[in-house]
Amino acid sequence: MKKFLNAFLLAALASIFVVQAKAQVIVIANPGVKTSEVSKSDLKDVFTGASTSLGGSSVVPILLKAGTANEEFLQAYIGKNDAAYRAGWRSLVFSGQATMPKSLDGDAAVVEFVAHNAGTIGYIGKATPHDGVKVLAVK
Amino acid sequence: MKRFVAILAVSLAGALPAVSQSLEDLNIQIHGYATQGFLYTTQNNIFTTASSNGSPAWTEAVVNVSSQPIPKLRVAVQARYFLLGNYGNAITLDWASADYKANDEFGVRFGKVKTPSGLFNEIQDIDPSYIWSLLPQSVYPIGSRNSNLSHYGGVVYGTLKFDKKAGKLEYRGWAGEREIGADDGYWLNLREEGLGLPNGLGGVVTGGALKWRTPLPGLMIGASDIKNNRWEGPMTDFIPGNIFKGTGDVTMMGTFTLNPLNVPQYFAQFEHDKLMVAAEYSRLDGQGPIQFPGLPASQFKFDDREKYAMASYKVSNKLNAGAYCSQIFDHTIALGPPRYSKDWAVSGRYDFGQFLYAKAEQHFIDGTKQDYDADLNPNGLNPTTRLTILKIGVNF
Secondary structure, X not given: OHHHHHHHHHHHHHHHHHHXXXXXXXXXXXXXXXXXXXXXXXXXXXXXXXXXXXXXXXXXXXXXXXXXXXXXXXXXXXXXXXXXXXXXXXXXXXXXXXOOOEEEXXXXXXXXXXXXXXXXXXXXXXXXXXXXXXXEEEO | OHHHHHHHHHHHHHOOHHHHHHHHHOOEEEEEEEEEEEEEEOOOOOOOOOXXXXXXXXXXXXXXXXXXEEOXXXXXXXXXXXXXXXXXXXXXXXXXEEEEEEEOOEEEEEEEEEOOOOOOHHHOOOHHHOOOOOOOXXXXXXXXXXXXXXXXXXXXXXXXXOOOOOOEEEEEEEEEEEEEOOOOHHHHHHHHOOEEOOOOEEEEEEXXXXXXXXXXXXXXXXXXXXXXXXXXXXXEEEEOOOOOOOOOOEEEEEEEEEOOEEEEEEEEEEEEOOEEEEXXXXXXXXEEEEEOOOOOOEEEEEEEEEEEEEEEEEOOOOEEEEEEEEEEEEOOOOOOHHHEEEEEEEEEEEEOOOOEEEEEEEEEEEOOOOOXXXXXXXXXXXXXXXXXXXXXXXXX
16 A cells, blocks of 8 residues: 555656646747747747748747757647657658758757847757847747 | 669668758758558559559659758759659659748749649658558549649749638649640550550649638638640550551551640648548549541540548557548549549558658559559459558658
8 A cells, every 4th residue: 555655656746747847848039039929829830830920020940859848849839749740841841841940959059049040939948048048938 | 773773862861961960051951751662452453563463663762952042042952763663763853943932921932843732732742741651542643643743833822810710821823834744644544545645745734722721720621723724735646557457557646635624622621639630622624636637536525523531540659540531433434433433541650760650551442443554454454452552661
């Protein structure tokens, strides 16, 4: 019985961490991007190639190559895993409708790139220092 | 040999990530995919393959090079090796275009561009992008895929966003010239009668498409229409000699004309979470004269009513399963198996990772309005066919 209770508590704690982890990804943009908030629907459009503008600004999505923040972002806002998500982009590439977004190696690289390139928008782990970029509130 | 070279080229391109990365710094990207299919039928040989013995004669390899010199301009080119039975076995230019997207509301691309008609025409050749091994053959016949896929000319496109209660409207308009190649599947039956179109057939094509992303999340309703002007081209009639009468082979030269026609397509798609449901209806109704000097003109006519309904479900991150029913009826043909094809398909796809996948599909086909080569079916056609397809694909 004790073992069962311990296992239950562990599972409960793990689920709390998972829930907390889902809130650990933030959306960042170059300071030149006019808007400070974005709807889930518009965010999905930008990151799936359906739209290239946000709040009156032309935007370019920047992706993470892998990692926790990448998985959390795709699950929370795109509803796909990484393989399915990139397959969707390749469909656009092979039909002549888009080029693949730039994928960077880590959160710091995304911050650096977004800070210095007009119109770029990306996502990172919340704990990553993000001076030089603006954080977009997702509504 | 071409097949080997094409697969090798795609493999080498995929094995050079370092080169890809440096090209990325120059805003140049290289992508590609390759597939190998295996066909087995219990009755008729299908798609000009010897499928009743089991046929691996279905290979495709694609290389795509694109560049984005400035944010609103993209330039890209895509080459393809395609082999399916007697179709293809050649490396061709899939499309090559420059695309200027001013904003979400307006963009234009020109060159050899993909024709954005129907639900799947733009992606019907992109095997990695869907679960099916074979798209519904009623609307997307694989023997005519290369002809239907693209045209020389331009496309204007854009998305008009309304308020949340009205959704979004995507529009496409196109004009240019299309060519149906000399070895296209549309001419299969003519070829078997000794009639050939040595230059294929082509002419002016225009069209438009609307896709309404409705306020109901995941639901899209659309329609498109293709208009062909009058197309005309030289036609040959090969008459074999008769050794008993002492006559040699004769080839007559004539003219094949396809009168102006419209191809309307209506379609809908619903995607929610792991479920996708779609349906499409199309009508291909045409006629025209075949004229050989000194002979009265003969008229040909066809009236194909094409439709399908499909559903797929993502069982897990790696496994996708689906089924569709595809039907085509030619209302100009007398009742009987040659008038129709009814195809029930059950399909599965497994993604091993981001780059490698496998597909399996079983078809239950009634009727013979399909790409059946008479030479490969010398004893005539069986009214039913059971087709099994296995396919493996890699993309990067």
